[in-house]
Structure formats: C-alpha cells, structure tokens
Amino acid sequence: MEDLGRLLAHRYRLTGLLGQGGMGAVWRARDEQLNRDVAIKELQLPEHLDAAQRQIWLARLNREARAAARLKHPGIITVHDLVTGDDERPWIVMELVRDGSLGDLLKAQGPLAPQQVAGIGLQMLDALRAAHQAGITHRDIKPANVLLEGDRVVLTDFGIAAVDGDDTLTRSGEVMGTPAFMSPEQVRGLPATAESDLWSLGATLYTAVEGRPPFTGTSTGAVYVAVATEDPAPATHAGPLEPVVNGLLRKDPAQRLTTDHLYAMLTQLGSGHPVPAQPPHQPLMAPPAPAPGSPAARGGRLRWVALSIAAAVAAVAVAVSAFVFFARTDSAYDHNLRIAKALGTPSGYTRTAEKNVGGGRARVELTATRTCGGGCSETFTANMDTCKAIREWLMIKPGIAAVGSPMLAPDERSCIVGVKPVRAPGVIQVEVALQNDRTLVRIEVA
Template identity: 55%
Template sequence: MDDHLLAGRYRLTSLLGRGGMGAVWHARDERLDREVAVKELRLPERLTEEQRRTWSARLDREARAAARLKHPGIVTVHDRITGEDGRPWIVMELVHGRSLADLVEAEGPLPPHRVAQIGLQVLDALRAAHRAGITHRDVKPANVLLESQRVVLTDFGIAAVDGDATLTRTGAVIGTPAFMSPEQVRGLEAGPASDLWSLGATLYAAVEGRPPFDGANTGAVFVAIATEDPPPAVRAGALGPTIMALLQRDADRRPTGEQLRAGLAHLAQEPAVAPAPAAGPAPPRRRRGRPVLIATAVAVALALTAAVAVSAFKLRSDAERDQAARDAYRALTEPPGPEKSMDEVATGELAVTYELCPGTEKCDVAGRVTATMQWLAAQNGVRVVYPPAEMADCGTREGCLISVASPSLTGARIVQSDDRLLLRVFVRAPR
C-alpha cells in the first residue's frame, strides 16, 4: 500500500507498526505539506458484520476521545476519514520516537528517576483525560511514546467516554491482560483509579524489565492480578513504594492523582553524581618470598583490627542515627495535639505519641484524620501521604495506618486508647 493516496490528500509512505486489528502508517499531508501518522483499521475476514461495525465504532471512539483532549502529553488527532472500501482511518500527529516498550526491550530496565520522569508526564496526560470525563483503559508501555524529552500517551481505542454509549458487552473484558487493573479483570467498570493501576504496572515494567504479573496464559494472568500481590520491585529504589501503592487491588487504597504527582515530581529529580575519587599514589609492590606463617599471622591481625574498627564504627553510627532521629523529631512543625511520650522503637527510630482528642465519643475522628494528613504533608521532606485504607478503623483500638513517603518519617498510626484518640508518628534518622 506504499505510495497510496488516501482521501485524495494523505499519501502513505511506509509502515510504522502493526497490531492485531490495525496498522499505523507514515504519511504526508499533501494539502498542508506536513508529515502525519495514519491509523488503519484491519479486520479479519471471519468477523461478522456486527463485529465489524463494533470495531469501526471503536476507532471512531478513539478519534473522538483524543480530539476532545488538548494536552502536550496526548497525541493530537487531525482528521477522521473513510477509505474507498468504507473503513475508517484516523490521521494523527507523527511522533518521532519509539515506545516505552521498545526502549525497555532494547536497553533493559531503566533507572528509577528516568521512569519517574516518564510516569510524571503520563500522569499529567491521564489527569487531563480524567478531567474531560475520559478513562483510557489501556495504559501500557506500548502506548507510551517517547520523543526526546516529551512523553506522549496514545491509543484511546477502548477509552470510556462520559456520555457515550458503551461498546463493550456487559461483563466483557477488554484491554491488555498484563496491564489491566483488578476491577477490569473482574469485568467491572473502569475509572480513573484503574488507569492509575495500569500506570503503576507500566512503571513496574519499565524499572524491572517485566510486567508485575505473568502467567502461562491469559487466564493465569487474570487470576494473579485478581488474587495476588505483585513481587516487590527490587530495582525501583525509592520509586518502589509508589509503584506498590498504585498496584493495590482495592481501588480506594490507591493514591489519588494529586498525591501521586507530588511523589513522582520529587522522585523524578536527577540523582546526585558522586565525584570520582582523586588518583592517589600507586600501592607498594609486595615483596615475594615471605613465609606463609607470617603472612597468615598478619592477615589474622588485620582481620581482628578490622572487626574492632567496624564494631566501634557501628556503635558510633548508632548513636549518630539516634541523634539524627531526635533532630528530625525536633524539626517537626507544631503537632496537632500535646505530646504524651517518645519511645525508641529501633536504633535510630522514634515513636512519638500525641493526643488528638481526650474522648473519642466527642471527637470528630474523620476531621482529626484529615487534619493529621494535612499536618504530615506540611512536614519538611514529605513527598506523599497515603490515606488509611479504612477511615472507620481510626477510632478503634486496632487503629489505622497513614503511610508517608519521606526520608525521616516512616508513617503514622491513629488509635483509640483509654477512650482517647492518639496519634503515633514514627520518626527515623534521614538517610
């Protein structure tokens, strides 16, 4: 089909990529003299007429969904045309770059800060779509395009658009199995939190080199997503807690877009590069012919000396960590209640207890939890504050946990004790 003129205007020049139901061509808009990408719908002959209409409607939906969005992180749709055989085509901007999937395949796992940079731009694109009432429903590395420092989200073919009649049969599951959220796997309605789960799976794949869930077949992948926790992201470093929070099976426990953006913005910063050590004098050459007994004795002496030195250093560094934890505690702004106690729970980690309310029956527990989260978010160095899984648990003796991404705060727990509502903040020495 090379050099084919489509709609008397778009001349196809080369094939850019092909999928199960379509292909993307490099083309030239001869009317405006510009390069474009043209998406072709290719359907197998065995499909029924109803199935053909459904797939054509999905391509139309992609054009409408993307055309409603004006954002630098979302591919721009220029036109929707019909070919000579009646099939729809979409004319889009041409993104000069490769997909995130291609990059990982070519270079292997990416550095965490680079993955955070990519995730931040994809998140901004998703939030723009969500504000416009559009859920993407197919966020994955293959749909993330990289053009120099620009990151572009593409392929809104199965997007859910508010106000549009759904094209999906009740209970049907559509998407890419390894990157589908648990609710999509169960055939439930997908929403913004579903896109954030898929973003988490995309970031996991980028930093680990593989998706968070795998299996011998699609059914096995679905079962794993619906029932299991993903393996820890061992290469993710500081990005790991954010990825794992996004991959929560319970959509209500995932961070919001606003919370996620604060964390990714911090993690996307370039890591400091340590200066190369200065070149020193060449080590002295060993004298040969020394007796083995002497060499062994020297080695034992050195080992004992090293052990003593390490022990002394450990004691000194433990004391330094304890002091650093207390310094971090003193750096907290005025807490939301009077301090009751400060206990050392581990070397370099303190648990500070505050009283939020003298009696839980007269206390607005939800209000105190909200105020506590706001207070935690205002502390120096705090990147993200994750709300408790169940707000109702905060007024019980078991309590609820508020997670924090911070170099000096590991989290906070709100519990009921002796009819009082207490806040325990866990402070550690900054790394």
C-alpha cells in the first residue's frame, strides 16, 4: 500500500486498493481536475522478466486500453485516459464500477438463481457481440472480469484480447487465459475466436449457478486435460439454464450455440419462461386396433416381426460399432504413446511412467533429480530456467510446429508449455512441476 496517496499525471490521486491479480492491481482514485472517482489499473511486472519480456507486458497493457477505448457500449468498461508514471509504467484510467465483480458476489452470496444468471448472461452476450463486431476477442471471460452495478453488467480486463489489425503479442502455441474458463481450442494453443468467448461465457454462467467451475483439477495441467477431454460436471442447480450451458460447453466450436440462438434462449429465461432442451413436437396419436384375424391384424403381426428383426440387427450393429470405437480408441492410445516415446528424454531425465488419460490421449512422465544445496525451492519464479530448458528441448524435436512461452500456474509450483504439432495427433502440452528434490515433466499427446 506504499502507493496510497500517490498523484499520477498531476491529477489522479490513489485513495484505496480495489483488487489485485496476476498482471496488476486496480486502485480507486480521485480525479482532482474533474472532481470524480475513477478506477486505475496498475501494471505490476514480475522481477524475473528480461527487457524483451518487459516490453511485451507493457504492450499488453497499452493494447488493453486501445481495445476497450474502441468500444462504446454500456456493457463494456469505459476507458478515460492512459497515463505514464515516473517509472515509465502505463496506468489505465477507467470508470469506477462500484458494486464489485460477479466473482465477489459468488464468494459473498454463493450460487445465484438461474433466472438472475440468465439476465446477467444476456447483458454479457450483448457486450460480447459488440466487441466481436468491432473485431475484438476478449479471451479471458470469467466471473472476476464481470463487474456489477445495480442492474448493469460490465465486461472489463481486455489485457489479453485479440484485436483485428494489431500485431499479435501471443506467440503461436502460447496458452493465454484462466485455465478453468479457457475453451478447448485455447488449451490446445489454437487462436481464440468469438466461439471461444462463448465457451467462456458458458463456463461463467455455469459457475454462477453451481458455485464452482465446470472443470476442476488438482493442478493446472489436470484442468487443461479436463477441459480438452472430459464432459463438464453435471449442472445440478442450473434448472432451466441447463440447455444454455450445455449448448455453450461443446468441444467443437462449430457445434456451440450461435449468438442469435443464445440471445433468444436467455431472453426467454429472463422473462421467466422455461427453455426446452429439444424443439417442441406433437405426440403421435395411436390408430384404432384392427379386429382379430382380419388382414390388417395379420399384416400388423408381420410388421411387428419385421420390426423386431430390424431392431435385433440394429442392436448388433450398435454393439459392433461400440467394439470398433473402443478398438480404435485403444489403437489411438498406442499410436499416441509411440509419438510421446519417440521424443526421447532430455539429458538427465528418465521416463518413469506412461498412462492412458482417456479418449486415446497418452501421457508420459519424465523425472530428473534436483541438486540444490541448502534446500530446493518449489516456486518457478526462482526456477524459470527449468521450464525454459524444457521448451528449448521441445523446439528442436520433429513433428512440433511451434512452442509457446512457459505459463506459470497460480500456485507457482508448475508451468505449462503450449505446443502446436505439425499435424494431429501430436504433442499438445507439456507440464513441468517441482516436487521436493525432483523435477517432473508430463508430456501429453492427442
């Protein structure tokens, strides 16, 4: 809190800390020139960054200001100014939204009613449509980035947004976002699209009604695996909102609800009318039974026999299809395991485990002993060279098109390296974890 009372650009005085995250802090401030309260975002740079990485972080904050400033919509945070401090760091001056975030509300109050969540989702969707029409993909939709003020819902934090026409600040294969709210394509290191934002919207609505994200895990890597390969946990409290979250949390972007369909569903829910899981249909009326012994009755028995035979044939076909599916899955795992093994091991590592983690996906684990006098630190801020060494080893391997920069897990005890294969199947991600006196590397192929 040493910045409390600081005066920026000779007009903005910091009066209190509103919140703090991975990239910076948000302050309440007083605009002494216009006599109004504002919010100011401060960029906080990790100490381990080199000069090039520092410039990337600075450019991201500048891009956040530009992205939000391009958008004029009541559901998107208003940017008033961009100023530079004495240390040359940029600060974004924004409108002050007074009631906190959706994440804050969930922590204080617990899960919300489906109809209330539908109303929040409708305003979020309206804001997202405005952003997408302006060529901006948010890429980090989550409860903490949804601000509330009375009945108003406001999207904020465009720090990692993709802006059409801007040079990208995310290298190919680099994974950006919050793991529990990232779409499967983002987890795989593919470019985020408007459909990716809709997935994150679905994950946010799910969290609002259930009180927890749809995908969880004991580590960042486990969350990534769940997002990419597993179905979401059942939404037991979603009620009439269930068709909406299920329609948004589909692995294939092309299969997700369209914005028009979603808008209609949320509008219907917000008015208190239930949304059917399937299109309504008229029940079939049963015809009157024919007289016993009549030609119609005999014909009916013949049709019943024919239908029974057809049903038996269909059941056999289903059983054969299931056998073929599982055989293919097993074959896919064997094939993916061979790809993982073909990478070999970096110097000093040995392969200690291999596992089928579902859907034909293969994981191999490599282990190396750590030698550190006076005790081993388990935070990657002090051991980022470990991740960088694994990244450099991956970059020279065949079958790999691009390798992203290491992304630090929230607990700072592991990092994720996004990998883009030349073709599928191929390596999609690598997790490096520090465990006491050893380093564990998990390589996954799908």
